[in-house]
Amino acid sequence: MTEKVVSNDQAVLSHDEVPTKTETGLGEKFPATQKQDIARQLAENAEGEIRNPLKGIPREQLLDDVARFRVEKGLPEDILPYLQKGALVAQNPAGFERLEELDAADKEAIRNEVLHRWRHPWALYYTIFLNSIAAAIQGWDQTASNGANLAFPDALGIPDGAGSACGPDANVGLCAKNSWIVGLVNSMPYITICIFSGWVSDPLNHYLGRRGTIWIGAIFSVLAPFGMALSQTWGQLAACRMLLGIGMGLKEVTVPVFSAENSPTNIRGGLVMSWQLWTAFGIFLGTCANLAVGKVGDIGWRLQFGSAFIPAVPLVLGTWFCPESPRWYLKKGKFEKAWKSLVRLRNTKLQAGRDLYYIHALLVEEERMVEAAGLNVNSSMFTRFFELFTIPRVRRATWASGVVMIAQQMCGINIISFYSSSIFEQSGVSSYTALWASFGFGLINFLFAWPAVFTMDTWGRRTLLLFTFPNMFWSLLTAGLCYLITDKNARIAAVATFVYIFAAFYSPGEGPVPFMYSAEVFPLSHREIGMSWAVATNNFWASVLSLTLPRMLAVMQPVGVFGFYAGLNLVALAMIYVCVPETKQKSLEELDYVFAVPYRKFAKHQLGTVLPWWFKRWILWQRTAKCPDLYHNDNDASDQGENSA
Template sequence: MSEGIEKNLRSDHGEFNEKGLTQEEVDLHNNRDAKIKNPLAGIPHDILMRQVEDFARDRDLSDMTDLLKRGALVAQNPAEFDTIPGITEPEREALAAEITHKWRQPRSMYFTVILCSIGAAVQGWDQTGSNGANLSFPVEFGIPDSQYLDAAETIPNPNYEHNLWLVGLINGAPYLASAFLGCWMSDPLNNYLGRRGTIFFSAVFCLLPVIGSACAQNWYELFITRILLGIGMGCKASTVPIYAAENVPAVIRGGLVMCWQLWTAFGILLGFSANLAVRDTGAIAWRLQLGSAFIPAVPLLIGVFFCPESPRWYMKKGKYTKAYRSLLRLRNTPIQAARDLYLVHAQLIEEAHIIGQSSYVGRFIELFTIPRVRRATLASFTVMIAQQMCGINIIAFYSSTVFVQAGATPQNALLASWGFGFVNFVFAFPAVWTIDTFGRRALLLFTFPQMAWTLLACGLCFLIPESSRAHLGLIALFVFLFAAFYSPGEGPVPFTYSAEAFPLSHREVGMSWAVATCLFWAFVLSLTWPRMVAAMTPTGAFCFYAGLNLTAFVMIFFWVPETKQRTLEELDYVFAVPTGKHMRYQAGKALPYFIQKYVLRRKGATLEPLYQMDKHTQVEGATRAASVVQATQARRKSSAR
């Protein structure tokens, strides 16, 4: 980082102290005024141009100094890009189209998203292979989980409880390995190999172990292969959402990053389809159900070589020329690439003032000691643990067993599980549009109460006599309704949210923390569910998770700020707002407003916004400027007629 740039850090008034900042600069440790600022706003024109010249010289980009200057001016004041000298008409149209035609993006960007989607499909398929295999592999290895050893139910099984724990351990092995190995390996792997290299590494571990699991000759070998699979799953889940979040524009980041959940749901559906397709293959059915997950891992392994590396990762490594080349592939025009390059650079400087550089262990400790990072850690922990508290993986891991316990035949249980996978996939589609309009937080707060009552109803339906035709039908209905509410809410938000919440300096280790949280509790759920059902009955177990949904709702209400349509750099200001201020706002203003408007139906109810948006922030500024450009174009067309 050049000394000239560091000295020329600015304030909105252009007055500088010895650190390049004024007393009025937003404190990224303690943003009590909840201001969201543009790091370039307010810099005098001559100082900004000098900073850009220093930047271009220091980063071997001197041949594009003029382009970088125009890009910096656009980044500084996106609301007035239409008036910036030197901006061509095609550039104006491209900048306006970011808002008016936000899904018009380059092929390389969409190819990157497709690759990330394949990675998610691998994750989903890996989860559901064991679902169908649960009906047969325990018997194959002599660990039946029945209370009795004979069909007449007269000879007790002395290893009954031991077998329940063992089946849970084998099912949960990938999540155990992910939580304690795979997730934490992603930080050093990303450091040395980059995003693409880490995805390739994870793809290898998602390909070979599933083939090995299909060839296992005893439960020890099956357990080991699933441990190895967990290494790949953890690395992939910690890296792919970051890779997507860093490559896509802010206005559609949620809609594209949430493809992780959409295609995880698709992978779950494919896994259930594979379970059905091989159900009649006899003794090898469970082997085919586990081994079929290698199919999507192959295109992931190959396709990653054709994607651009993350520009932000290149910038973190000081490789700005390569970062610009990646941005050229990920943006429609050079002016957009130059703007994003310099804007990210400016925010990285501000992050460096409060965070600095540290070792891997140091970065992990700083997840809990640096206020801005600690708030992201708390929020990501909340959304990730809530994904397990909601109970979705009861169904994803054990739906076949649940439906058999409800009185279904093994074949009908697989069919009902396929129905769950289909609903989970179809209802994930609305989130592509709603996650960037309604927002991450709003989707969570809407869907958690719905998941609570559907699980409660599902559990109570187990009390209906099995002889009644309504017994199995209502259980399946409420399982499907639960999936329909989960898929557009808690399904896509956690991985999207965690990938964007942390600053670049802590993004890998922060995502490792978040995913390890999620997958560790997935392991706990997988391990404990067979024993929980035996001890509490299905009714008690489902009601328990219904209560956890309400607990998660309260946690999200107080601890999870909104992140929609903010650039990754602007989120530094969101997470600089003290947790106490956020909680007081939600309890003292947001909750009373909701009661006044939606319960008491008072039309005059108003809500004071928490965040004070700088007019120069990218999305707000670009939206205003785009409307001006549209109006100008409309007048030209009208006069031409």
């Protein structure tokens, strides 16, 4: 055996120091010292190594391990060849062409994962389509209140209060006399998600699975809009919007996780970001609905609220036809059902067998890491919540997901999404023209989200964020300064133009990344509670924004509000640069090693290595400047040696 000398605080198992392996390629319990090494590596992966747990296992032993795995897990005998060939491919992904066990069709299928990476079964795209409908509901729910803000305060007789900062002729929906009540009504769904539905998603996912949780959320999304449309007081409207928040929260937590767990690694970003793409489409549809009923009279705001039930109907009817998450089945020990799901979600049974065995092998290693750290993999929801902040690997994911979620509110997009009609009206246009301006915002938001589908897995999540935030800063700041233009027509045109530019930069970056990123960074043991934390964080700040913005507009005017949020873009940019690792082209389980790298090492690499390289490459234009990678992935190697021969 080859020895690998490392310091005590950087211990990593050498790939030649593989213990005897039985069931899954990770075998029997490790000795105490080796368990400590694994725990230390995953808690503080100072070398940035991303391990393949199958690497180094002799071929015959690996095949025997797979056969034993099939028997112990009660899988059908006829799938053994697919599991064995799949395990050989997973052991050495770059060397599949040399595997004699694969026939021409097998090799062609694996080549096509690169050559035709969007070619997948209809069941996968049907799942993403249903998840996209769930996202569209979210966007429509947001935009319904956007248009209704122009009328419902008057219609429901929201009382005056002291300290009005508006003149007698000002828009009642924006005046300080009722701004807090309007803000409370608008923020109620986000408060509900933060306090209740974001967290109840964890036990619902545990017992009902991804599909069952989404279906319950869809039921609330069908019924709540009718309640909002029929409300006679602002209290009733707030209560109905609380019910709407229950449905929104269940979907926000579950849908991105469902998409991430069903998607192949090489296009996971492009598929999971459909959440934001179709949320933007829902915003666009909501603006269309607002326009359609914008001149029907006193019931217009009721129809704007009520229209949001429309996209929820196909979600209720179609959810149960999707394959359930294979990773959820594996978590429940339902291996045959996980196999059947993967067969529906992958092009060939070879790919299904490879993914089933490799995911399970990685999950076994992840479970051993948790056990070696002295933790219980079946701990309660409350215990797992505290572990979000106590287990180093999980804590880093918690922090990174929290940063991207907070940044989505800091960037200022929701001052437009929630209140664009009111903001455009303050630039000097009529209420109906403001609805048309909001329509333009919704269209831009949707169209410019499409580039992320094709760049999320090539440029990467982090790169998109670092590109969009500086551009959101200057465009939002300029939009605010345009309110100082004295000529009415020029002011309206300038404000709309720079708001649209701001939306165009937001949509392919900070728009799709937060929910997609948060859905993939947590280990399976903490994925539901971790996503609950991320969604609660996002919606807490969304509720703060929604609650305070009417008052801020009344006191600071749009110039001050836009300038305030423009400045927060720079703060968010700095946070992302030092706290958010890249996750593209890595399996969900391989991210255990990415988030085991200490943040001090990650930040030091970004500030001491990447930043100087960027300055030399793009400012001094030194084309020969090289940037060393922080991570070293086993599966990126062209040849893993002869250990498995």
